[in-house]
Amino acid sequence: MFNKQELIDFCETARSSYLDHISIDCVVFGFHEGQLKVLGLKIKNEASWYLPGGFVMKDEPIEMAANRILKERTGLDEIFLQQFRVFGDPERARPHHDLYKDMLPPEENWFSMRFLTIGFYALVDFVHVNPTPDGHSESCTWYDLTDLPDFKLDHAQIIKSALDTLRLQLNYQPIGYNLMPKEFTMPELQKLYETILDKKLDRRNFQRRMLGFGILNRSEQPRKGGAHKAPYLYSFDLEHYQNALKEGLKGGW
Amino acid sequence: MFNKQELIDFCETARSSYLDHISIDCVVFGFHEGQLKVLGLKIKNEASWYLPGGFVMKDEPIEMAANRILKERTGLDEIFLQQFRVFGDPERARPHHDLYKDMLPPEENWFSMRFLTIGFYALVDFVHVNPTPDGHSESCTWYDLTDLPDFKLDHAQIIKSALDTLRLQLNYQPIGYNLMPKEFTMPELQKLYETILDKKLDRRNFQRRMLGFGILNRSEQPRKGGAHKAPYLYSFDLEHYQNALKEGLKGGW
DNA sequence: AGAGCTTGGTGTATTTTGAACACAATAGTA
DNA sequence: TACTATTGTGTTCAAAATACACCAAGCTCT
Numbered sequence: 001m002f003n004k005q006e007l008i009d010f011c012e013t014a015r016s017s018y019l020d021h022i023s024i025d026c027v028v029f030g031f032h033e034g035q036l037k038v039l040g041l042k043i044k045n046e047a048s049w050y051l052p053g054g055f056v057m058k059d060e061p062i063e064m065a066a067n068r069i070l071k072e073r074t075g076l077d078e079i080f081l082q083q084f085r086v087f088g089d090p091e092r093a094r095p096h097h098d099l100y101k102d103m104l105p106p107e108e109n110w111f112s113m114r115f116l117t118i119g120f121y122a123l124v125d126f127v128h129v130n131p132t133p134d135g136h137s138e139s140c141t142w143y144d145l146t147d148l149p150d151f152k153l154d155h156a157q158i159i160k161s162a163l164d165t166l167r168l169q170l171n172y173q174p175i176g177y178n179l180m181p182k183e184f185t186m187p188e189l190q191k192l193y194e195t196i197l198d199k200k201l202d203r204r205n206f207q208r209r210m211l212g213f214g215i216l217n218r219s220e221q222p223r224k225g226g227a228h229k230a231p232y233l234y235s236f237d238l239e240h241y242q243n244a245l246k247e248g249l250k251g252g253w
Numbered sequence: 254m255f256n257k258q259e260l261i262d263f264c265e266t267a268r269s270s271y272l273d274h275i276s277i278d279c280v281v282f283g284f285h286e287g288q289l290k291v292l293g294l295k296i297k298n299e300a301s302w303y304l305p306g307g308f309v310m311k312d313e314p315i316e317m318a319a320n321r322i323l324k325e326r327t328g329l330d331e332i333f334l335q336q337f338r339v340f341g342d343p344e345r346a347r348p349h350h351d352l353y354k355d356m357l358p359p360e361e362n363w364f365s366m367r368f369l370t371i372g373f374y375a376l377v378d379f380v381h382v383n384p385t386p387d388g389h390s391e392s393c394t395w396y397d398l399t400d401l402p403d404f405k406l407d408h409a410q411i412i413k414s415a416l417d418t419l420r421l422q423l424n425y426q427p428i429g430y431n432l433m434p435k436e437f438t439m440p441e442l443q444k445l446y447e448t449i450l451d452k453k454l455d456r457r458n459f460q461r462r463m464l465g466f467g468i469l470n471r472s473e474q475p476r477k478g479g480a481h482k483a484p485y486l487y488s489f490d491l492e493h494y495q496n497a498l499k500e501g502l503k504g505g506w
Numbered sequence: 507a508g509a510g511c512t513t514g515g516t517g518t519a520t521t522t523t524g525a526a527c528a529c530a531a532t533a534g535t536a
Numbered sequence: 537t538a539c540t541a542t543t544g545t546g547t548t549c550a551a552a553a554t555a556c557a558c559c560a561a562g563c564t565c566t
Contacts, residue, residue, distance in 0.1 A: 019274050022369060062341035062369065086339055086371050088315030114311065116275060118339050172421070187543075204545075205525065228542040229532040440514070458554065460515075481513040482561040 002136060004103050011110040018055035020110075023117040024066050025053040025155065026081075027162035028074065030126035030142060031179045036195045037142040038159060039073065039131060040149065044138040049149045051158060052140070053117070066120045073140055075130035080123040080178035084165040085158075088116045092154045121162040123178035163196075170196060172248045174215055177236045183219065185231040186210065215240045255389060257356050264363040271308035273363075276370040277319050278306040278408065279334075280415035281327065283379035283395060284432045289448045290395040291412060292326065292384060293402065297391040302402045304411060305393070306370070319373045326393055328383035333376045333431035337418040338411075341369040345407045374415040376431035423449060425501045427468055430489045436472065438484035439463070468493045 002010060028039035040049045054069035056062055063081065071077050097112050106112040131140040143149060151159065169175060175196075176189055190206045210216060219233040255263060281292035293302045307322035309315055316334065324330050350365050359365040384393040396402060404412065422428060428449075429442055443459045463469060472486040 019367065019369075021272050021274055056341070056369075058367065059343050061343060062339060083339055086315060086336055088309070088371075090312050090314060114272065116272075116309075116315065118341075168425070172424070185543085202525070202527095203543085204527085207544075209524090228534065228540085229544080231543055438514085455554070455556095456514085457516075457556085462553085481511090481563065482515080484514055 002100070002103075006136075007100065007104055007109065007111075011104075011108065014055065014110045017057055019058055021113060021115055022056050023053055023115045024056060024062065024069055025051040025087075025117045025119055025158055026066060026070055026073075027051060027119065027121040027159050028070065028129075029121065029123050029162075029166065029179065030129060031192050031195065032126040032142070034191050034195065036145045036192075037126065038145055038148070039129075039140060040143050040151065041073075041133060041137040042139045042141070042149070044136055047150060049143075049151045049155070050137075050153070051151070051155045062118060066118075066122075070122055072134070073132055074124060075132065076124055076128060081120055082122075083118055083120050085119045085161055086116055087119060087154055087158060089154065090114055092117075096153060117158070119158050119162060121166060123166075123175060125179065125181055127181060166196060174213065174236075174241055174244045177238070177241055180236075183233045183235050185233060187231065189234070213244060215244050255353070255356075259389075260353065260357055260362065260364075264357075264361065267308065267363045270310055272311055274366060274368055275309050276306055276368045277309060277315065277322060278304040278340075278370045278372055278411055279319060279323055279326075280304060280372065280374040280412050281323065281382075282374065282376050282415075282419065282432065283382060284445050284448065285379040285395070287444050287448060289398045289445075290379065291398055291401070292382075292393060293396045293404065294326075294386060294390040295392045295394070295402070297389060300403060302396075302404045302408070303390075303406070304404070304408045315371060319371075319375075323375055325387070326385055327377060328385065329377055329381060334373055335375075336371055336373050338372045338414055339369055340372060340407055340411060342407065343367055345370075349406060370411075372411050372415060374419060376419075376428060378432065378434055380434060419449060427466065427489075427494055427497045430491070430494050433489075436486045436488050438486060440484065442487070466497060468497050 026039075030037045030039070039052055041052055042049050052069060052073040054065065054072075056065040060068075062083070066081055066083070067077070067079075070079060070081065093111075093115055097106075100109055100111060103109075104112075126142070131142065133140040145159075145163070148156065148159070166175075170193070176184075176192060179192060180189060186207050187203070189210065190201060190203065193206070194201055215237050216234045217237050219235065279292075283290045283292070292305055294305055295302050305322060305326040307318065307325075309318040313321075315336070319334055319336070320330070320332075323332060323334065346364075346368055350359075353362055353364060356362075357365075379395070384395070386393040398412075398416065401409065401412070419428075423446070429437075429445060432445055433442060439460050440456070442463065443454060443456065446459070447454055468490050469487045470490050472488065
């Protein structure tokens with residue numbers, strides 16, 4: 001939460017740089033240790049969490065704005081990023097407005113206006129992310145999708161909507177490339193699908209189907225060192241992967 | 254196109270009623286005589302076409318705004334309406350800005366600001382629509398998707414994007430209810446699917462599959478009067494239809 | 507009236523796809 | 537060297553999609 005002077009300063013910057021009424025919120029999905037995770041910002045001295053978000057500069061394409069915002073929070077550039085919905089309830093930021101209404105009169109407070117937020121979701125490789133809090137957050141960290149903290153405003157709803165979109169996406173597009181490390185085993189990839197869909201898949205059928213898409217390359221060398229049988233390592237065939245993104249896959253899960 | 258006084262008046266209304274920077278454009282799909290159609294507005298004395306669109310009132314949910322806009326153009330209320338994407342290129346309305354830049358200085362002209370437009374698409378029953386032009390349009394009429402006039406700005410792109418979304422939708426949701434009249438024959442419904450997907454489907458397999466979804470009721474009486482064999486009439490079982498909308502269908506085309 | 511055309515409804519093989527399961531291979535461990 | 541956990545591959549069976557064949561009904565034309 002801002003103090004009064006911070007609020008005044010920010011409002012001035014905002015008014016000159018950003019489009020009124022429009023914000024962006026990003027649901028950043030990562031995958032680690034068999035769990036689907038979401039990036040969340042914890043506000044200083046509060047039990048309040050928010051999605052990484054920001055505003056659109058007056059002369060900036062919205063995709064570029066989302067990319068800029070995410071780069072600041074994750075260190076990543078050129079990540080998989082897709083808008084999925086606008087959240088436009090007039091009352092959606094009401095708690096936020098009330099918070100500041102005694103500090104600055106509405107006509108001076110840029111935040112007191114109504115905001116529509118454009119929801120983006122991002123798929124990123126967990127280990128490459130460097131979560132970086134912004135000025136009024138005490139932390140930027142990963143949260144298990146199954147164990148989310150208290151996200152404020154409509155941010156919990158935004159996360160749910162993003163997850164629904166991701167599950168649909170799975171039915172007609174390949175998605176692993178953005179969430180998996182360069183090399184991975186088939187069971188690891190399967191775990192990703194199972195986590196997103198929240199159901200068990202048959203090991204053997206998954207393998208056959210996945211290979212059937214023709215978007216995987218198998219390495220010569222299996223992974224060594226672990227207990228039990230050494231699994232093969234796979235990586236995505238980027239050319240075929242891109243093609244599958246455009247053309248779409250068949251059928252669903 | 255506005256003249257100067259109209260522009261001044263409109264700007265005044267707009268400033269007091271609407272959210273800055275945000276517009277809504279609607280792709281209204283209808284189906285008639287085996288053709289998929291889109292509603293377009295033709296500007297007076299110009300070879301320019303636009304999608305029906307409008308702005309969001311300061312305290313109005315965006316879905317309600319889209320509904321209001323469509324009601325004015327079609328006479329229909331409570332129609333199937335869904336947002337599918339935000340178009341946010343900073344340059345998207347450039348031609349529109351240039352048009353008015355000599356008439357009113359930018360700081361007085363509400364239209365000279367940057368607008369993001371939220372794309373909605375609607376599915377409506379062709380025969381129930383009463384296309385109504387707005388003040389600066391000379392007509393509001395249906396255009397064949399295969400033979401579109403010269404839509405300005407990025408409206409052609411918006412139409413294409415809506416169509417892509419509709420095609421995807423077809424894979425996991427029933428859609429006929431909103432586009433067909435109350436009663437229809439199976440071949441008529443098939444024609445709708447063929448038109449949207451732009452490919453031929455097998456008559457018999459289509460019938461079996463459609464019936465398999467369990468969302469159709471067959472009437473006792475076949476349609477009389479036409480040449481050749483009298484086909485059965487079907488209507489949608491609204492309860493099961495709504496359920497299929499929520500649960501989703503299996504597989505794709 | 508009835509042959510012939512067109513359109514609509516139903517049935518039935520064939521192929522493809524998906525789900526379930528058995529078994530072999532490999533690497534570590536006791 | 538058995539034993540276990542894990543991965544890779546094959547095989548079977550059922551369901552679904554596909555492709556066709558056939559029948560029924562209504563109109564037209566002679």
